[in-house]
Every structure is written in C-alpha cells, then in structure tokens.
Amino acid sequence: MxxxxxxxxxxxxxxxxxxxxxxxxxxxxxxxxxxxxxxxxxxxxxxxxxxxxxxxxxxxxxxxxxxxxxxxxxxxxxxxxxxxxxxxxxxxxxxxxxAIEMESIIVSTPFHKLQSENVMKVEQRSIKDLKANGAVTLADGITNIAGVESVTTGLSIGKPVIRGLSSNRVLVYTQGVRLENQQFGDEHGLGVNDAGIESVEVIKGPASLLYGSDALGGVLYLNPERFANNNISSGDFSGNYYSNTQGYSTNAGYKSSENNFKFLFRGSLAEHADYKTEDYRVTNTRFREQDFKAGLGYQNNVFKTEFRYNVNNSKLGIPEEIGEQSTNKTPLLPYQNITNHVFSSKSTLFFGDSKLDVNLGFIYNDRKEFEEHHHEENEDEEEDEVLEAALHMKLKTANYDVKYNLAKLGKFETIVGVQGMNQVNSNYGEEQLIPDATTNDVGVLAMTHIHFEKADVQLGARFDNRNIDVSNSINKTFNSFNGAFGIKTNLVNNITARVNLATGFRAPNLSELTSDGTHEGTNRYEIGNNDLKSEQNFQTDLALEFKNEHVELFANGFYNKINNYIFISPNGEFIDENPVFIYLQDDANLYGGEFGFHLHPHPLDWLHIESSFEMVTGKQANDVFLPLIPANSLTNIIRLEFEKPWIKSGYAFIKLRTTFKQTNISAFETNTDGYTLLSAGLGGSFTLFKNELSVTVSGSNLTNKTYINHLSRLKPDGIFNMGRNINLGFTYSL
Structure with missing residues (x-):
C-alpha cells in the first residue's frame, strides 16, 4: 500500500x-x-x-x-x-x-472565442479603433457600435443604451467583474477610463442567464489589456489633443512577463474645458479625470491567477445653463467628485479535461456632489460651507462568480455555476437621494453547448434571488427563473443564421422603490413606489450573415416584450414648485434591428465601403411611446488601408452619419430634428529611433453643424451638442 x-x-x-x-x-x-x-x-x-x-x-x-x-x-x-x-x-x-478584417477574440461568452463560431451575436470593437474615429471618452466611443447609443449630460457623463434600454437595464463588466457605481442616477456615468482597456464587447438583449439581474437589456463588457507574452517586456506612452475643448489626454504603461510571473501598470490624465458649439461654449461641461490600473499574474501547469486594481478619480462639471464663456478647466458649482476603486481577481484551476473558474470583485464607489448654498451668512462661512458635499454616497459591492467547466462529453460542453453580490449603500451628506440599504443577490446556473454536424445549439437555465433591505423601512425579496436557447447554422454556402430566444429580469432599484424628494438634476419631485414588481422580458433575435472574400451582408432583427416595465411619469401635482413624478408600471414592447453591408472589391482589396442602418421602436401596451429611445440612423464609411516601406497599417476614412428626426416620443418629450455629421481621419505607424510610433488625425462634425441629440439631457434647455473637433494623437512603443 x-x-x-x-x-x-x-x-x-x-x-x-x-x-x-x-x-x-x-x-x-x-x-x-x-x-x-x-x-x-x-x-x-x-x-x-x-x-x-x-x-x-x-x-x-x-x-x-x-x-x-x-x-x-x-x-x-x-x-x-x-x-x-x-x-x-x-x-x-x-x-x-x-481581405476581411482579422477576427477578434470574444471574451464575454463561455464557449467559442471567435464570433464566426459563436451562437450568440456579440459586437466587438477595439479601443484603438474607437479612438482613431475621434472618440473623446469611452461613453462617446461606444456609440460607434451598431445598436449602441449613450444618454449624455455634456461630454463627461454618458450612460450606455443598448437597443433602447439603459440605466439599470444594462450591466457593465470591467476586469471580469460587474461594475456598480450608482448607475440608477440620471447624471451617473460609467466611471471608467479607456486607458488600459483593450476592447469593448456588447451583448444585445437579455443576458440574465450569464450575468443575473440588471442584464435585462444587455451587457457592455470591457476587456482589460492583456499581459505581455512570456519573457517579453514592453512599454508605451501616448497623448491626444482635442481642439474643441482645448483638452488633452495622456497615458503611459509598462508590462513584463518572465517565467511564471507577469505584471503591468498604466496611468492616465485627461482635462477638458467647456465644449464649444458654433455659437457658444456650454458652461460647466469641463472635467478632469485621473486613472491608474495595475495587474499581477501567476501561472503554472495546473493553475493561473491574476489580480487587477483600478482607481479612477473624476471631477465633473454639471451644466445647467449657458453662462461664463471661458476655457478654464476647473469645474464650477455644481460638480461631482467621484472616486471609484475596482479590485478583481480571476483564477482558474485545471483538472485535465475540466476546469474551475473563480472570479472575485470588490468595488468601492465614493460619490460627492457639490452645489451652491444660499444662506444669509458672511462670505467666509459660505466658502467653508461649499467645501462640504451636499450629497455624499458610498457604495460598497462585493461579488463572486464561480463556474465549473465539466469535461467534454461527446458533443456536449457544459458549465454549472453560482454567482452572487453583497452591496451596501450609505449616505453621509445633508441631502439624500436614496436611503441606506443592503442588497444581496445569489444565482445558480447551468449552460450546455451541443456541437452537431451542421449546427451548434446552446441552452441553459438559471434561478436568482435578490433581497433589498432598506434601513428602518422596507424589506423586499425578488425571485426569477430564466432560460435561453440559441442555434447557429449555415443555411447555404456563405450564409450563417443565428436564432436566440431568451428571458431576462430586473428587480426595481432603490430609486424606483424609495425616492421621496426633489431631484436637483432634473428639477422634479420624485416619489418611489414600493409595490413595484420585477421587470420580466422575453426577446427573440434573428441574425443573418452573408460573407465571401469581398462582400459581407448582415441583418439583425429583434422583438423584445417586457412585462411590468417601470417608468416615471408626472401626476399633475407640484411640491416646492417642482412637478411631481411617480413611478408606474405597464407592459412594453421594443423592436427593430441593425442592417448593413461591407464591400472590399477585388482587386481593390485596400478599399472598404461600409454602410449600416439601425432602428428601434419602444411602446407601452397602450401604444404610448417609451422615453429615451434613440432615433433611427444611417452610417456610411469609405476607408482605405495601405502599406508602404515607410508606413505600416496605414488608413484613411470618411464617415457620414445621418440621424433621422425622432417623432416617436413619450408624453413629456418633444420632437428632435434630424441631422447629418461628417467625420474623417487618417493614421499609421512609423519607425522612429528603432521603435514604433503610431500617429492619428481625425475630425468630427467637420461642418460645425448645430444639432441636438434626442438622448442629450441638455435638450430641454435647447443646448446644442459639440461642434467641430480635431483630434491629434500619437502612441510611442518602447
């Protein structure tokens, strides 16, 4: 023995x-x-x-x-x-x-890692491409992805919108963990900087099976930059200048890998003055953002792990009306000062044909809002008082995600897992938007991928429980069972079809359940409703793709039925001279899709002609339109790609984006006129002192068009979106 x-x-x-x-x-x-x-x-x-x-x-x-x-x-x-x-x-x-672009690796889905093999439709864009198109911020950049828009407050605050759904209906993942930063608020942005992020993936439609509550409308998945390959060290620094805001962004990073260990770090700084339209600068849209990211990894034959940390501090002006005209970069009152810490660890233990994945995260969001105080006291006392935050909220979120990938059994690949979250919201300021509360989530899931000869099938089921305990008030529990089914097959040669059916859910958030006061950002008195039920939806997605060596065509259609859709509506009363808004529920339907083509004709493989159209319509069961639904849009791009002895990865593009008039509006919205914006850019890489230098030049809204986006929160005040902007950027690799 x-x-x-x-x-x-x-x-x-x-x-x-x-x-x-x-x-x-x-x-x-x-x-x-x-x-x-x-x-x-x-x-x-x-x-x-x-x-x-x-x-x-x-x-x-x-x-x-x-x-x-x-x-x-x-x-x-x-x-x-x-x-x-x-x-x-x-x-x-x-x-x-x-001539077709190199396929990127999909991270957000558990089985296939190439989109051409994936059952779910996932859109992915690299941050490098978004920046090359002139994106000033990450929230600005994601609007270049088909089916994705942003609800904005000026330039610095943007909330992702996926096929008409936003706020708590869209879940954001960063560093492999769910990002929680008070996203229920109208003026609460992403709180993430694009430095140190490699690419963005978008899952459209309910993703509750993989991610739980709040993924009812979809998922925005931010992939951090990879560690260096083994026994390689590299560094880089970059800078961008933006003519419109006379602003800049800089970042520098270094990474190294040797034997079993690897590490990286990256720091960035950005400052912008008020953005300019043709006629004026929009007062207090200025902002300053500092960001630092670091990672440490270890890997041997049977185990790999990595720990990442990100701290982001943003000082964001909140625009109210057109006033001071200057290029100062220090925000005026009112402004937000937000510090967001993200700690995450990803570990995998390999057991030959199976493996165990354990992802852990802790997010600490410290949000302060400063505003004018109107007291009849001396100036010194007022100045001291202004230094105290009127609104001060801390949100601490711990989450876990454990998945076991079973050994492949014939045609079957299977994953079982458990996910959960503990979240504590605390108030420290004189004002209170939502009360102190604790939220606990737990969910269990199982998912199987079946490889048939002519089709791939994916199906799964999940059960979730969410408990919300409001201090000295209500205690609510919400349960939901959800499932998903998808199939991908080649109908004929070069034509791929994907059909996905999925349910999702979202428990009402604290604001919807417990609000009782004036919301300064929207100048309305909001009253919550603690009798709200969970939203539950069923969505059907159909995606068709034709692809050969020189032509790509796609048509993505969806129909999304949401039961108990939560919305806010005026009741005709006034409190403290502010209109009263209450939270109500009704069934709703959203439908639409994205359609387009990509032509790179032989023998002109360097020429790319792209066109895409996206549309979405949202209605309540009584045929009243839903608010904050993006207008239909058409985008046309001509892009040239070239290689010369003195330049690598050279490109040039012209883009014309037409946003149509939005007349499908809710009861308290107004029509928004259509507009067309012209953009262009060029860039490439050169060898300088034996290292690579990448240079980009791009211009957006080149005709300096005055326009208002339907999803701009400055629209009620008639304030235009940003005018002409020229972006100059470089990255030097060491």
Whole structure:
C-alpha cells in the first residue's frame, strides 16, 4: 500500500511540474511562404506568442487538457484549431489570405472565442479603433457600435443604451467583474477610463442567464489589456489633443512577463474645458479625470491567477445653463467628485479535461456632489460651507462568480455555476437621494453547448434571488427563473443564421422603490413606489450573415416584450414648485434591428465601403411611446488601408452619419430634428529611433453643424451638442 501511494504521489508531481510544450510552423496557404509575426493564442489559458522569421513558434509550460488555439494575422483569415496538451506532434498551419478584417477574440461568452463560431451575436470593437474615429471618452466611443447609443449630460457623463434600454437595464463588466457605481442616477456615468482597456464587447438583449439581474437589456463588457507574452517586456506612452475643448489626454504603461510571473501598470490624465458649439461654449461641461490600473499574474501547469486594481478619480462639471464663456478647466458649482476603486481577481484551476473558474470583485464607489448654498451668512462661512458635499454616497459591492467547466462529453460542453453580490449603500451628506440599504443577490446556473454536424445549439437555465433591505423601512425579496436557447447554422454556402430566444429580469432599484424628494438634476419631485414588481422580458433575435472574400451582408432583427416595465411619469401635482413624478408600471414592447453591408472589391482589396442602418421602436401596451429611445440612423464609411516601406497599417476614412428626426416620443418629450455629421481621419505607424510610433488625425462634425441629440439631457434647455473637433494623437512603443 505504501508503495502504491508513493507511486501515485510521484505521478501527481510529475504531472504538475512537467513542461508541456507545443511547437509548429505557420505558412501562407497559396504560396507556402513562412509567415512571421502571426499571433498564436490560447484563450482559455490567456497565453500566446508570435512566429519568428521562419514561421516557427514554441509555447511552454502549458496545462494539460483540450483547448482551442487561435492563429491570426492581418490580411489572413483567423483560424481556430483544436489541440490536446501534451502533444509531441509538430503543428503545421496554413493561413488563407483574406481581405476581411482579422477576427477578434470574444471574451464575454463561455464557449467559442471567435464570433464566426459563436451562437450568440456579440459586437466587438477595439479601443484603438474607437479612438482613431475621434472618440473623446469611452461613453462617446461606444456609440460607434451598431445598436449602441449613450444618454449624455455634456461630454463627461454618458450612460450606455443598448437597443433602447439603459440605466439599470444594462450591466457593465470591467476586469471580469460587474461594475456598480450608482448607475440608477440620471447624471451617473460609467466611471471608467479607456486607458488600459483593450476592447469593448456588447451583448444585445437579455443576458440574465450569464450575468443575473440588471442584464435585462444587455451587457457592455470591457476587456482589460492583456499581459505581455512570456519573457517579453514592453512599454508605451501616448497623448491626444482635442481642439474643441482645448483638452488633452495622456497615458503611459509598462508590462513584463518572465517565467511564471507577469505584471503591468498604466496611468492616465485627461482635462477638458467647456465644449464649444458654433455659437457658444456650454458652461460647466469641463472635467478632469485621473486613472491608474495595475495587474499581477501567476501561472503554472495546473493553475493561473491574476489580480487587477483600478482607481479612477473624476471631477465633473454639471451644466445647467449657458453662462461664463471661458476655457478654464476647473469645474464650477455644481460638480461631482467621484472616486471609484475596482479590485478583481480571476483564477482558474485545471483538472485535465475540466476546469474551475473563480472570479472575485470588490468595488468601492465614493460619490460627492457639490452645489451652491444660499444662506444669509458672511462670505467666509459660505466658502467653508461649499467645501462640504451636499450629497455624499458610498457604495460598497462585493461579488463572486464561480463556474465549473465539466469535461467534454461527446458533443456536449457544459458549465454549472453560482454567482452572487453583497452591496451596501450609505449616505453621509445633508441631502439624500436614496436611503441606506443592503442588497444581496445569489444565482445558480447551468449552460450546455451541443456541437452537431451542421449546427451548434446552446441552452441553459438559471434561478436568482435578490433581497433589498432598506434601513428602518422596507424589506423586499425578488425571485426569477430564466432560460435561453440559441442555434447557429449555415443555411447555404456563405450564409450563417443565428436564432436566440431568451428571458431576462430586473428587480426595481432603490430609486424606483424609495425616492421621496426633489431631484436637483432634473428639477422634479420624485416619489418611489414600493409595490413595484420585477421587470420580466422575453426577446427573440434573428441574425443573418452573408460573407465571401469581398462582400459581407448582415441583418439583425429583434422583438423584445417586457412585462411590468417601470417608468416615471408626472401626476399633475407640484411640491416646492417642482412637478411631481411617480413611478408606474405597464407592459412594453421594443423592436427593430441593425442592417448593413461591407464591400472590399477585388482587386481593390485596400478599399472598404461600409454602410449600416439601425432602428428601434419602444411602446407601452397602450401604444404610448417609451422615453429615451434613440432615433433611427444611417452610417456610411469609405476607408482605405495601405502599406508602404515607410508606413505600416496605414488608413484613411470618411464617415457620414445621418440621424433621422425622432417623432416617436413619450408624453413629456418633444420632437428632435434630424441631422447629418461628417467625420474623417487618417493614421499609421512609423519607425522612429528603432521603435514604433503610431500617429492619428481625425475630425468630427467637420461642418460645425448645430444639432441636438434626442438622448442629450441638455435638450430641454435647447443646448446644442459639440461642434467641430480635431483630434491629434500619437502612441510611442518602447
């Protein structure tokens, strides 16, 4: 028996410390030429490398198991290849040249990591592309994604809108954990800076199966920048200048990986003056933002873990009316001072053909709002008083996400998991928008992916419980059972169809349940309703795609039925000279979609012509239109891509975006006129002092059009959106 136990122990130690390695060669499928700088990546292991000048690659210290390995390179079709580790065979991959853009890796979904193989429709855009299009902030950048808009208060405050749903109906994930920062408020933005974020993914429609309550309308998933490949160190710094706000943003970062350890850090600073229209500057839209991100990772044969930290401090002016005309960057009263801390850890334990993922997060949101005080006291006392926040709220959120990926059984891949959250809201200021309260969530889920010969099927179920305990007041519990079913198949050659059916839910938030006071930002007296029920929805999505070497066509349609939709409405009364608004419920329906094409004609593969149309309509059951529904829009882009001996990844584009008149409005909205905005830009990479320098120049609203977006909270005051802006940017890699 002792000999037997010692043998087992020796085998276990050998398995843990053995150096599992794969190696191979990548060539061009047409010319058999060895390809250099091909990206090779294991999404499950978050580990990769690039090929050398002979097209060869080698990856060591791999956990045993079955994985998909991805091969990608600009100008070639991305390929996914199944592999079993350990493997002694040399891998030989032939990549097919393609004018279609290189496919990105999808992080937010649990099974396939290429969108072409995914059952769910996920939109992804890199931050680099969004910045190249002239985006000033992250909230501004996401509006370049089809089906995504933003409810804005000036330039600094933006809330994502996915197919007409926003606020607590859209869940935001950052660093792999759900971001909680008082998003119920009209003037509460994302609280995340784009520095240190690699890409943005959008899941449209109910994602409660994967993420629980508040994912009723969809998920905005922010992917942090990757760690460096093994035994590589790199650094970079960048800067951007914005002519309209005479503002700037800068960031610098460094990352390194050696043996089993890796780390990174990045800091950034941005300052902007009031944005300018053709006729005036919009007073107090100025803001300052500081951000720092850091990460530390460790990985061996059977275990990997990473810890990330992000602190963001933003001082944001809250515009009220057109007043002082200056280019000062220090916000006037009223303004917000927000500090947001995000701690997260992601760990994976590998058991050969199965694995355990454990994600933990803690978010500490410290929100202060300062405003004018009107007391008949001397100036010194007033100045001291202004330093005290009128509104001071702290939100502390701890969450966990544990998923076990079972060993693949024939055609079945299965995940079971448990997710939960503990959230404490506390007030410290003289004013109180929502009371002190504690929220607890717990949910259990199971999800299966079935690989048939001609189709992929995905289905799952989930049960959630949410308890909201308001101090010295109500205690409410909400339960929900949800499910999802999806299928992807090729109807005929080059035509892919996806059908997804899913339910979702959202428990009413504290503001909807307990409000009782004047909301300064909207100049209305709000009264909550503690009898509100959970919103429950059922959505049908149909996505069709045609793709060949030179043409891509897509049509995405959806119908979303929401029971017990919560909305706010005036009741005709006044308190303290402010109109009274109360929270009500009614069934609602939203429907629409996104449609478009991408043409890159042979032999002009460097020319790209893109066009897309997006629309959404939202109505209550009584045919009254829902508020804050974005207007229909049409976007046309002509883009050129080129390579020269002196420039890499060169590009130039012209974009014309037409937003149509919005007449489908709620009872307390007004019609919004349509408008067309012209944008253009160019850029590329050069070698400077043996390192790469990337330069971008872009211009938005080049005709200096005066317009108002329907989702602007400054619309009731007739205040225009931003005028012409020229953005100059650079990134220098060390």
């Amino acid at each position: 002792k000999l037997f136990l010692n043998t087992l122990l020796l085998l276990a130690i050998t398995n843990i410390y053995s150096q599992n390695t794969i190696h191979g060669t990548v060539t061009d499928a047409n010319t058999n030429e060895k390809l250099e700088f091909v990206n090779i990546y294991f999404p499950e292991l978050e580990k990769g490398t690039i090929t050398d000048e002979n097209g060869k690659f080698n990856i060591e210290n791999l956990s045993p198991g079955n994985y998909n390995i991805l091969f990608s390179m600009m100008g070639y079709k991305t390929q996914s290849f199944p592999i079993t580790v350990p493997s002694t065979n040399e891998i030989k991959i032939e990549l097919m040249p393609s």
